[in-house]
Amino acid sequence: MSAVVVFIDQTEVSTSPGHPVLSKSSQELLTLARLAGEPVAAVAGEASDELAAALGGAGVSRVFASSQDELTGYLVAPKADFVAQVATAAGAAAVLVGNNFEGKEIAARVGIALNAGVISDAVGLTVADGAITVQKSVLAGSYTVEASATSAVSVISVKSNSVDAEPAAVPATAAVEQFTAEFAPASLGAKIIERTPKPASGRPDLSDARIVVAGGRGVDGNFGPVEELADVLGAAIGASRAATDAGWIEHSAQVGQTGKTVAPQLYISVGISGAIQQKAGMQTSKVIVAVNKDAESPVFEIADFGIVGDLFDVLPQATAEIKRRRG
Numbered sequence: 001m002s003a004v005v006v007f008i009d010q011t012e013v014s015t016s017p018g019h020p021v022l023s024k025s026s027q028e029l030l031t032l033a034r035l036a037g038e039p040v041a042a043v044a045g046e047a048s049d050e051l052a053a054a055l056g057g058a059g060v061s062r063v064f065a066s067s068q069d070e071l072t073g074y075l076v077a078p079k080a081d082f083v084a085q086v087a088t089a090a091g092a093a094a095v096l097v098g099n100n101f102e103g104k105e106i107a108a109r110v111g112i113a114l115n116a117g118v119i120s121d122a123v124g125l126t127v128a129d130g131a132i133t134v135q136k137s138v139l140a141g142s143y144t145v146e147a148s149a150t151s152a153v154s155v156i157s158v159k160s161n162s163v164d165a166e167p168a169a170v171p172a173t174a175a176v177e178q179f180t181a182e183f184a185p186a187s188l189g190a191k192i193i194e195r196t197p198k199p200a201s202g203r204p205d206l207s208d209a210r211i212v213v214a215g216g217r218g219v220d221g222n223f224g225p226v227e228e229l230a231d232v233l234g235a236a237i238g239a240s241r242a243a244t245d246a247g248w249i250e251h252s253a254q255v256g257q258t259g260k261t262v263a264p265q266l267y268i269s270v271g272i273s274g275a276i277q278q279k280a281g282m283q284t285s286k287v288i289v290a291v292n293k294d295a296e297s298p299v300f301e302i303a304d305f306g307i308v309g310d311l312f313d314v315l316p317q318a319t320a321e322i323k324r325r326r327g
């Protein structure tokens with residue numbers, strides 16, 4: 001079986017109690033990697049015993065780890081050098097990375113380094129006779145196409161929540177090899193000079209969350225009811241561009257063509273009209289619930305459940321009812 005390298009970035013992982021040692025999106029990548037071949041982990045950062053055990057549980061027997069300063073002190077290019085060199089060392093047929101901004105940049109740079117085809121926005125993959133076919137979401141999520149790289153190595157960036165993360169049927173024992181990457185001078189061209197941690201919201205990360213409650217212009221500057229519903233559901237908060245442009249919520253909450261792409265189990269759209277650029281970032285969500293006071297709003301065309309009503313009436317009732325049922 002061919003090696004499939006999965007990039008596991010531990011450089012900014014929280015060490016707070018209760019935080020999983022292996023992020024949900026990494027577990028999803030490893031689940032897909034097992035379908036495509038033999039998963040090999042390229043770990044940027046420390047490969048602790050706990051991480052090695054988690055990787056073993058995901059079927060990884062080979063781990064290449066590097067804690068070199070360049071992986072934390074610079075922007076994304078050194079990570080791409082590391083991943084490309086691990087892929088070569090492992091004789092990989094494929095490289096899997098996340099589909100966030102950083103993951104896509106790593107994919108592009110690894111593609112250049114390995115002269116490999118790059119497929120982004122992947123939502124699944126199948127393997128027949130050793131050849132990998134990737135299902136890819138295109139045209140603002142309105143179509144899924146199948147694509148395969150014609151190069152020896154395929155570099156694939158996979159959207160979060162595309163597969164259910166599962167442990168390996170047969171766990172492996174992960175052997176950790178320390179790997180020393182060589183960094184191209186140009187890769188060290190942009191150094192990080194300061195870091196300001198984002199204040200912890202206690203909510204899940206928007207890209208990984210199983211439930212997202214998103215507010216739009218309809219909230220009219222008051223995200224309170226959206227936040228209350230999100231908190232009772234353990235959800236992340238998203239927003240339309242109208243809401244982020246108005247400064248009602250930080251830009252990182254924007255979902256859509258020029259914001260984040262999310263595919264949660266449940267997306268609750270509140271006071272959002274459902275413009276094509278908003279749909280681009282959320283229409284592959286498993287279940288979409290829309291709350292909008294205009295019955296003709298385009299968001300209802302893609303909603304599985306629609307509530308025509310004023311969000312300031314609907315949301316507090318929903319929040320109160322969920323709280324009541326949970327006792």
Ligand SMILES: Cc1cc2nc3c(=O)[nH]c(=O)nc-3n(C[C@H](O)[C@H](O)[C@H](O)COP(=O)(O)OP(=O)(O)OC[C@H]3O[C@@H](n4cnc5c(N)ncnc54)[C@H](O)[C@@H]3O)c2cc1C
Binds near residue numbers: 255276
């Ligand atoms: C190049 C480009 C990129 C873009 N990228 C993005 C992107 O990434 N993400 C994005 O979201 N947009 C993006 N946009 C903007 C997009 O076209 C829309 O303008 C934007 O999504 C509208 O946001 P909205 O739905 O919140 O606002 P509106 O379209 O103004 O809709 C507000 C909705 O709230 C409803 N409403 C009002 N009051 C209430 C109430 N009290 N209760 C219930 N419902 C109520 C209204 O009926 C209406 O449907 C982009 C546009 C361009 C040109």
